[in-house]
Each structure stands twice: as C-alpha cells, then as structure tokens.
Amino acid sequence: MTQIRFAVAAAVLALVPAAAGAQVLQERNMPLAIAQEIAQATVEACAAKNFNVTATVVDRAGVTRAVLRADRAGPHTVAASRDKAFTAASARNATGAIAENVEKNPAARNMAAIEGFLLLGGGVPVKVGDEVIGAVGVGGAPGGHLDEECANAGIEKVKAKLR
Numbered sequence: 001m002t003q004i005r006f007a008v009a010a011a012v013l014a015l016v017p018a019a020a021g022a023q024v025l026q027e028r029n030m031p032l033a034i035a036q037e038i039a040q041a042t043v044e045a046c047a048a049k050n051f052n053v054t055a056t057v058v059d060r061a062g063v064t065r066a067v068l069r070a071d072r073a074g075p076h077t078v079a080a081s082r083d084k085a086f087t088a089a090s091a092r093n094a095t096g097a098i099a100e101n102v103e104k105n106p107a108a109r110n111m112a113a114i115e116g117f118l119l120l121g122g123g124v125p126v127k128v129g130d131e132v133i134g135a136v137g138v139g140g141a142p143g144g145h146l147d148e149e150c151a152n153a154g155i156e157k158v159k160a161k162l163r
Contacts, residue, residue: 027060030126030134034158035065038126038136042154043068046141053140053150056081057126060133062089062116070140077139084123084147085137086116092132096121096148122147126155128162 035057042055047070054069054077062085069078087095099119102108112119121144123137136154138147155162 028128028131028133030057030059030065032065034161035059035134036068037158037161038154039066039068040154041157042136042138042150043070045153045157046070046138046146046150049141049146049150051141051146051150052077053138053147054078054081055151055154056085056137058082058085058089058134058137060089062086062135065134073140080118080120080139081122081137083116083118083137084120084139085135086123087118088123088125088135088137089132090117092125094121094125094148095119095123095137096144099144120144120147122151124148124151124155126162133162 038057039055043053046053052070052072054067054073056064057066059065064082067078084095087098091098099121102111102119111117122139123135125132126134126136136151138151141147141150
C-alpha cells in the first residue's frame with residue numbers, strides 16, 4: 001500500500017514542474033491605426049476600378065476594428081464585408097479558397113451554417129509572418145475575386161508595418 005501511495009505521489013510531483021513552467025500566452029493583434037489604413041487603402045483600390053465597396057477590418061478574434069463604406073456602396077456591403085472578414089480571421093484563410101474547398105468537399109458544406117460565416121471571395125487574413133493578426137473583408141465589387149484583389153491591395157499598402 002505504501003508503494004502505491006509513493007508511486008501516486010511521485011506521479012503528481014512529476015506534473016508540478018510542467019504546470020509551474022506554463023507562461024502567459026502572447027499574441028499579436030490588429031492595431032487600430034493599421035486597421036484604418038487597410039480599410040482606406042482597400043476602398044481606394046476598388047474605387048480606382050470604379051467599384052463602390054465597403055471594407056471591414058477585424059482583429060484576430062473577428063471583432064471589428066474599422067469599417068469604411070464608399071459613397072454609393074450598397075447597404076448590403078456592410079454586412080457582407082464584416083462576415084467575410086470574420087470568416088477569414090476565424091478560418092485563418094482567404095474566403096475564396098475556403099469557398100473552393102467547400103465545393104470540392106461535401107462534408108465541409110455545413111461551414112455555411114456557422115453563424116457569421118460567408119463563403120464568398122473577398123475576405124483575406126492579415127498576417128505578421130505566419131501569425132494571423134486579423135483580416136479584411138470587402139463587399140461590393142462585381143465578384144468575390146475582385147473584392148479579394150482590393151483586400152490584397154489594402155494589405156500590401158501597409159505591409160512594411162506588419163512586423
């Protein structure tokens with residue numbers, strides 16, 4: 001009986017250093033100034049192509065940091081851009097790629113039922129290295145691939161600040 005107690009005590013003590021060594025998680029996130037710059041540059045990139053869009057930038061948790069709606073952008077573009085940004089941040093992937101994968105994989109079709117997910121092109125994650133710190137979503141161009149081009153142009157404009 002004493003040997004069993006000793007074995008249990010030794011096992012418990014072996015776990016203590018692992019728990020004591022745990023550290024606070026550190027994550028990078030989307031600062032407001034960069035979110036605003038991305039939104040502005042994204043709307044400008046689409047305006048240069050005569051597309052009236054809304055750009056929404058979210059942080060790593062999918063919480064809205066900045067929204068910019070161009071003159072003449074339809075009211076539906078606000079919700080579409082927000083949902084695309086949320087989807088890209090949550091899935092850590094471009095929404096166009098997600099939509100393509102869902103078409104190829106019938107088991108993934110239920111992703112469309114996740115609240116806030118929009119499986120259309122136009123949402124792009126914002127990364128620092130390989131770490132997703134947020135995303136930008138665009139709604140209003142005549143095709144998700146065009147929304148995505150504008151989103152990528154907005155991210156490219158601030159690329160030097162993403163360190």
